[in-house]
Amino acid sequence: MKDEKKRGRPRAFDAKAALGKARDVFWDRGFAAASLDNLSAATNLNRPSLYGAFGDKEDLYLDTLEAYRQDGMNVLAEALDQSLPLRDNLARVYAGALNIYLHGETAARGCLLIGTATVEAVERERVREVLGRSLSDFDGEIEKRMRLAVERGELPESADPQMLARLASAVMHSLAVRARAGDSRETLEAIARSGVDLICGRS
Amino acid sequence: MKDEKKRGRPRAFDAKAALGKARDVFWDRGFAAASLDNLSAATNLNRPSLYGAFGDKEDLYLDTLEAYRQDGMNVLAEALDQSLPLRDNLARVYAGALNIYLHGETAARGCLLIGTATVEAVERERVREVLGRSLSDFDGEIEKRMRLAVERGELPESADPQMLARLASAVMHSLAVRARAGDSRETLEAIARSGVDLICGRS
DNA sequence: AGAATTTAATGCGAAACGGTACAAAATATG
DNA sequence: CATATTTTGTACCGTTTCGCATTAAATTCT
Numbered sequence: 001m002k003d004e005k006k007r008g009r010p011r012a013f014d015a016k017a018a019l020g021k022a023r024d025v026f027w028d029r030g031f032a033a034a035s036l037d038n039l040s041a042a043t044n045l046n047r048p049s050l051y052g053a054f055g056d057k058e059d060l061y062l063d064t065l066e067a068y069r070q071d072g073m074n075v076l077a078e079a080l081d082q083s084l085p086l087r088d089n090l091a092r093v094y095a096g097a098l099n100i101y102l103h104g105e106t107a108a109r110g111c112l113l114i115g116t117a118t119v120e121a122v123e124r125e126r127v128r129e130v131l132g133r134s135l136s137d138f139d140g141e142i143e144k145r146m147r148l149a150v151e152r153g154e155l156p157e158s159a160d161p162q163m164l165a166r167l168a169s170a171v172m173h174s175l176a177v178r179a180r181a182g183d184s185r186e187t188l189e190a191i192a193r194s195g196v197d198l199i200c201g202r203s
Numbered sequence: 204m205k206d207e208k209k210r211g212r213p214r215a216f217d218a219k220a221a222l223g224k225a226r227d228v229f230w231d232r233g234f235a236a237a238s239l240d241n242l243s244a245a246t247n248l249n250r251p252s253l254y255g256a257f258g259d260k261e262d263l264y265l266d267t268l269e270a271y272r273q274d275g276m277n278v279l280a281e282a283l284d285q286s287l288p289l290r291d292n293l294a295r296v297y298a299g300a301l302n303i304y305l306h307g308e309t310a311a312r313g314c315l316l317i318g319t320a321t322v323e324a325v326e327r328e329r330v331r332e333v334l335g336r337s338l339s340d341f342d343g344e345i346e347k348r349m350r351l352a353v354e355r356g357e358l359p360e361s362a363d364p365q366m367l368a369r370l371a372s373a374v375m376h377s378l379a380v381r382a383r384a385g386d387s388r389e390t391l392e393a394i395a396r397s398g399v400d401l402i403c404g405r406s
Numbered sequence: 407a408g409a410a411t412t413t414a415a416t417g418c419g420a421a422a423c424g425g426t427a428c429a430a431a432a433t434a435t436g
Numbered sequence: 437c438a439t440a441t442t443t444t445g446t447a448c449c450g451t452t453t454c455g456c457a458t459t460a461a462a463t464t465c466t
Contacts, residue, residue: 006433006434006441006442007433007434007435007440007441007442008432008433008434008440008441008442008443009431009432009433009434009441009442009443009444010432010433010442010443011442011443011444012432012443012444028325028326029325029326030233030235030322030323032233032235032236033235033322033323033326035422035423035424036423036424036425037422037423045444046444046445046446047424047425047426048425048426048427048443048444048445048446049443049444049445051424051425051426052442052443052444053443056424056425057424057425104325106325106326106328107324107325107326107331108325109325110321110325114321114380115321115322115325116322118313118317118318118321118322118380118383118384119233119236119318119319119321119322120233120236121310121383121384121385122231122232122307122309122310122311122312122313122318122383123231123232123236123309123310125309128310128383128384128385129385131383131384131385132384132385132386135380135381135384135386158405160397163393163394163397164397164401166377166394166397167374167394167397167398167401169377170373170374170376170377170394170398171370171373173373173376173377173380173381174369174372174373174376174377177317177321177338177376177380178338178376180321180324180325180331180334181321181324181331181334181335181338182324182331182332182334182335183335183338190366191366191369191370191373194363194366194367194369194370195370195373198367198370198401198402199401202361209411209412209463209464210410210411210412210463210464210465211410211411211412211413211462211463211464212411212412212413212414212461212462212463212464213412213413213462213463214412214413214414215413215414215462238452238453238454239453239454239455240452240453240454248414249414249415249416250454250455250456251413251414251415251416251455251456251457252413252414252415254454254455254456255412255413255414256413259454259455260454260455407466408465408466409464409465409466410463410464410465410466411462411463411464411465412461412462412463412464413460413461413462413463414459414460414461414462415458415459415460415461416457416458416459416460417456417457417458417459418455418456418457418458419454419455419456419457420453420454420455421452421453421454422451422452422453422454423450423451423452423453424449424450424451424452425448425449425450425451426447426448426449427446427447427448427449428445428446428447428448429444429445429446429447430443430444430445430446431442431443431444431445432441432442432443432444433440433441433442433443434439434440434441434442435438435439435440435441436437436438436439436440
């Protein structure tokens with residue numbers, strides 16, 4: 001299924017690796033300020049090859065967002081390992097997020113979606129769709145863990161899993177914004193800890 | 204102090220109003236995608252006039268961010284009216300934010316800073332500085348109210364005003380992102396209510 | 407009234423932009 | 437080997453971009 005030999009000249013590049021390089025360009029510059037020359041240089045692909053493989057700039061951007069979203073969901077699933085207590089799960093979610101957010105040469109790059117898709121979302125429906133779906137999928141996964149926590153007695157019966165999940169996500173959204181605003185790792189980690197305390201209870 | 208007649212030809216436009224129009228363009232399109240032609244058309248100013256009055260595009264953008272920040276701090280101060288209970292204060296902060304965020308022709312425009320400055324913050328130090336200062340000033344104002352709440356017994360002695368303030372801001376950051384992602388007013392209001400409950404206690 | 411100063415309007419110009427036409431190269435098929 | 441098919445690389449096209457140079461207009465100062 002993978003090596004069905006195609007008819008013409010074979011590709012001289014790894015599409016997945018190229019997508020990663022393109023993603024980094026978008027991550028630093030944002031969609032609008034990332035030129036095809038920037039993307040071409042970073043991926044070592046000529047503009048026509050780029051176009052042939054991924055479509056136009058928006059198509060390429062949407063591909064990187066989708067891949068990023070998938071990666072994020074995988075990290076989330078790992079962090080939410082059900083054999084651990086809820087507190088640890090949340091702490092791992094935030095630690096995983098910060099690990100991604102706190103890269104960058106000049107300043108931390110935060111979250112690709114919150115940092116770069118949010119701007120474009122207003123005027124580009126397809127970007128808005130991916131962003132909305134990413135946020136709600138993330139909420140949904142945490143919500144499932146919250147429901148389990150109520151069943152297990154980690155949270156009181158009166159707890160509202162959906163709302164707690166959305167607030168848990170809210171802390172992460174704030175970490176994403178603050179990372180890009182230049183906040184230190186220490187500050188962000190303190191916010192993450194306090195968020196865990198607030199949502200899971202101080203105990 | 205206002206009508207000291209200046210030497211040359213007087214301005215034929217209101218700089219403050221023009222700044223508001225320019226802000227709206229940035230709000231919808233973001234900094235990078237907003238062209239000087241867009242800004243010129245929206246403000247009814249020729250490019251040279253725009254340039255003469257505000258400097259280059261980044262200068263103009265920074266001016267709009269600064270004005271927006273000031274407006275936001277005023278709205279915040281009103282919402283935090285100390286004669287009201289903390290719960291009401293927070294609810295008013297979120298209601299005021301949503302009132303601003305839920306405008307827009309195609310999709311809600313969210314927060315100008317979180318929606319458009321976050322992208323540019325990585326590669327433009329001056330933008331990052333305004334964004335960072337805006338966030339921390341906002342945190343600081345809420346923190347003052349939290350301290351008062353502890354003194355008044357609205358919050359337990361054990362409460363950490365700084366962290367509660369940052370988490371209260373976090374909910375607002377999330378509202379800003381989600382508005383731009385297309386979430387409905389009802390959803391956002393529900394998140395705001397839950398945020399108030401979580402931070403002030405359910406009672 | 408004339409000089410000085412500031413703003414307004416037209417328009418230019420060099421560079422960067424996204425996207426593509428076209429020919430050469432590399433593979434599979436018949 | 438010839439043909440079909442796909443990718444690669446160069447070069448280019450028309451548009452848009454930002455910023456400014458220049459001239460006309462409006463006001464104050466002398």
